[in-house]
Amino acid sequence: xxxxxxxxxxxxxxxxxxxxxxxxxxxxxxxxxxxxxxxxxxxxxxxxxxxxxxxxxxxxxxxxxxxxxxxxxxxxxxxxxxxxxxxxxxxxxxxxxxxxxxxxxxxxxxxxxxxxxxxxxxxxxxxxxxxxxxxxxxxxxxxxxxxxxxxxxxxxxxxxxxxxxxxxxxxxxxxxxxxxxxxxxxxxxxxxxxxxxxxxxxxxxxxxxxxxxxxxxxxxxxxxxxxxxxxxxxxxxxxxxxxxxxxxxxxxxxxxxxxxxxxxxxxxxxxxxxxxxxxxxxxxxxxxxxxxxxxxxxxxxxxxxxxxxxxxxxxxxxxxxxxxxxxxxxxxxxxxxxxxxxxxxxxxxxxxxxxxxxxxxxxxxxxxxxxxxxxxxxxxxxxxxxxxxxxxxxxxxxxxxxxxxxxxxxxxxxxxxxxxxxxxxxxxxxxxxxxxxxxxxxxxxxxxxxxxxxxxxx
Numbered sequence: 001x002x003x004x005x006x007x008x009x010x011x012x013x014x015x016x017x018x019x020x021x022x023x024x025x026x027x028x029x030x031x032x033x034x035x036x037x038x039x040x041x042x043x044x045x046x047x048x049x050x051x052x053x054x055x056x057x058x059x060x061x062x063x064x065x066x067x068x069x070x071x072x073x074x075x076x077x078x079x080x081x082x083x084x085x086x087x088x089x090x091x092x093x094x095x096x097x098x099x100x101x102x103x104x105x106x107x108x109x110x111x112x113x114x115x116x117x118x119x120x121x122x123x124x125x126x127x128x129x130x131x132x133x134x135x136x137x138x139x140x141x142x143x144x145x146x147x148x149x150x151x152x153x154x155x156x157x158x159x160x161x162x163x164x165x166x167x168x169x170x171x172x173x174x175x176x177x178x179x180x181x182x183x184x185x186x187x188x189x190x191x192x193x194x195x196x197x198x199x200x201x202x203x204x205x206x207x208x209x210x211x212x213x214x215x216x217x218x219x220x221x222x223x224x225x226x227x228x229x230x231x232x233x234x235x236x237x238x239x240x241x242x243x244x245x246x247x248x249x250x251x252x253x254x255x256x257x258x259x260x261x262x263x264x265x266x267x268x269x270x271x272x273x274x275x276x277x278x279x280x281x282x283x284x285x286x287x288x289x290x291x292x293x294x295x296x297x298x299x300x301x302x303x304x305x306x307x308x309x310x311x312x313x314x315x316x317x318x319x320x321x322x323x324x325x326x327x328x329x330x331x332x333x334x335x336x337x338x339x340x341x342x343x344x345x346x347x348x349x350x351x352x353x354x355x356x357x358x359x360x361x362x363x364x365x366x367x368x369x370x371x372x373x374x375x376x377x378x379x380x381x382x383x384x385x386x387x388x389x390x391x392x393x394x395x396x397x398x399x400x401x402x403x404x405x406x407x408x409x410x411x412x413x414x415x416x417x418x419x420x421x422x423x424x425x426x427x428x429x430x431x432x433x434x435x436x437x438x439x440x441x442x443x444x445x446x447x448x449x450x451x452x453x454x455x456x457x458x
Contacts, residue, residue: 019047019055021430023389026061029068029362031380039066041387044429049383059432061391064424065358068366068381069101069388073158073373074191074245074266074315075340077103079125081110086320086408088122091340092130092445094318094406096434098341099390099423101132102369102378102448104158104315107139112171114139116154123156123447130445131433132426133378133388137161137191139171140182149186155454156447158373159188164227165195165290172197176230183240188452189264189372191243194227194252195219195291212330213280216292221249224291228252235262243372246271246317248291250301253310264372265311267302269346270339272355274413275299285326285333286413289319292335306356313368314361316343320409338407342400342414348392348421358394374451391425398422404437 021041028037028049040048040055077091088105095103105122107113113122113136122136135158138144138151148160162182163171173179174197183190200223208214228244232255235242243264247253248271256263270289275296279287287293305311319336326333347365351358370379377386399418405411426434433440 019053021057021059021387022053022055023059023061023066023391023427026064026066026391028066028381029358031367031382034358039381039389041430044387045377046381046383046385046387049381059425063393063395065392065394066381067362067390067392068379069386069428070099070344070365070390071102071104071369071375071378072100072316072318072340072343072365073104073313073369074106075103075318076106076108076320076336077318078320079109080121084408085322088126089129089131089443090406090408091318092132092134092443093439094338094341096131096426096428096439097404097406097423097437099344099392099426100340101388101390101426101428103132103134103340105134105136107137107161108163108171112139112141113137114141114144114171116151119151119154119157126445126447129443131439131443132445133428133448134445135448135450139163140173141170142173142178143170145173145178145181146185148182152186152188153453157453158191158448158450160186160190162190162192164231165193165197165200165223174198176234179231180234180238183234183238183242189241189243191245192231193246194224194231194244196223196226196230199223199226207331209331210329212285212288212333213276215280215288215330215335216276216294219290219292221251221294224249225251225255228255232256232259232263235259245315246291247302247311248294249298250305253302253305257305257308257310264313266313266315267306267311268315268317268339269343270317270337270413272299272302272306272350273346279413283413285328285330286337286411288326288330288333288335289317289337290335303355311364312372314343314347314364316340320407322409323411337413338405338409338411341406342412344390344392344423345400345419345421346414348394349419352394352420376449376451376454378448387427387430389425389427390423391427393422393424394420396420396422
């Protein structure tokens with residue numbers, strides 16, 4: 001096919017034949033401006049922005065805001081091994097109902113996602129079942145540390161994930177020599193759960209039976225800071241880029257700010273929204289996650305660093321457990337809470353409350369993931385990129401109700417919360433996957449592509 005170029009909205013662009021879909025009259029968040037215009041789609045790609053043209057389908061977006069597709073870079077969908085809590089179908093259904101178009105799924109399943117066979121198994125399970133586009137992390141282990149460079153090249157993988165603190169099976173990489181071996185094997189950015197395992201073991205007596213508010217006392221600030229410090233030191237030693245997940249302390253962000261050439265960072269909506277003084281009294285073990293919900297002062301400190309240009313991305317750390325399991329008395333109760341469906345609504349509410357701008361949110365949830373991880377044709381509204389859109393009503397005031405939640409676990413720490421800003425539609429590669437809470441007839445999620453693992457089509 002001959003290649004041609006034209007300016008979006010020009011006569012050349014509008015005369016370029018008919019389109020499959022047009023999003024009409026929405027407020028479109030482009031890389032350099034937000035404008036009310038039409039967006040045309042052909043063959044799953046953005047074909048023109050502005051101008052006039054004929055399309056087989058028209059979607060009226062008047063009064064709505066069209067964001068680049070939101071990518072949640074940390075979810076646990078529990079398949080295989082714990083599908084009573086979640087699976088790839090139900091978790092991705094929750095994602096698209098919340099306006100999320102792509103996810104990076106974590107490896108602490110049973111069996112763990114730590115071999116080529118396990119990655120292939122997950123990709124096969126996802127086919128025709130996952131509603132959103134997806135990639136799977138490979139977990140670093142004591143057995144595969146020196147093979148991580150090959151494992152990260154597998155198609156459909158988001159890279160290597162390291163658990164420095166307690167995790168499933170043999171995924172724990174708690175010693176510096178083992179972590180250094182992982183960092184020396186491969187080139188892609190390594191995602192790290194940074195809690196110091198030795199300190200966790202030392203402080204287990206800090207847990208108070210039946211009192212989940214002791215969770216952040218046990219897993220204290222020093223537990224997180226010590227692990228992050230170790231990870232940064234080894235990243236500097238090996239020259240490998242690292243990505244520190246779900247940061248909970250301002251001290252960590254201050255430290256990472258001095259190492260932006262080798263380190264990126266993630267915050268969760270939960271840690272930006274909840275404060276321990278209220279959350280544990282009100283929610284009990286439903287507020288229990290790792291790293292923990294900390295104090296209001298910690299939360300405010302995270303927001304300070306948000307204003308300083310940290311972090312790089314927002315991820316939900318969606319980690320569902322059944323109400324039955326969460327109902328066990330602390331510390332027998334498992335850590336983790338659902339979050340993929342509420343990621344965008346919570347962050348839109350923070351935009352409404354002037355905690356951050358809409359453009360900053362787009363950078364955290366679309367452009368940021370693309371930039372950090374080398375996603376192909378994702379992360380912005382631009383001609384030639386995938387036609388992925390998260391369409392929202394910024395003026396909608398609504399309440400999160402139980403009936404809206406799609407996760408198998410059946411609960412959210414935010415049920416009953418009234419928010420400003422609501423996901424209305426989810427478009428993935430030009431397919432209308434969700435509109436006004438109604439799903440399409442079938443799931444069309446496909447593996448995400450990355451610069452370092454996928455060759456261009458011939």
